Amino acid sequence: MRPVWQDHIEEVKALIRSIVTLADRPDLVEAMWAVPSSWPPFMLQDPVAHLFYSGLPQVFPEHQLVALDDDGAVVARVNSVPFA
Numbered sequence: 001m002r003p004v005w006q007d008h009i010e011e012v013k014a015l016i017r018s019i020v021t022l023a024d025r026p027d028l029v030e031a032m033w034a035v036p037s038s039w040p041p042f043m044l045q046d047p048v049a050h051l052f053y054s055g056l057p058q059v060f061p062e063h064q065l066v067a068l069d070d071d072g073a074v075v076a077r078v079n080s081v082p083f084a
Helices: 004-015 026-034 047-053
Strands: 018-021 064-068 074-079
Touching (some): 026 064
16 A cells, blocks of 8 residues: 555655754754654553653754754654664
């Protein structure tokens, strides 16, 4: 099954003007968390995962990406951790 966002990829690409890390823009942490999550609800109900997930901006700010529109508003996010 094809992900829904693929039907709108051109619209999304037109909306995004820049991508920055939270290491570069720590002022965007709150705006990043305000972007709705695409994860299924059960993924957000684990208290242990929540404990660690919420600390990503402080522990790995260089691996948290935010996409900005023309006005500098956060329109998308990517949360990740290094493997090595």
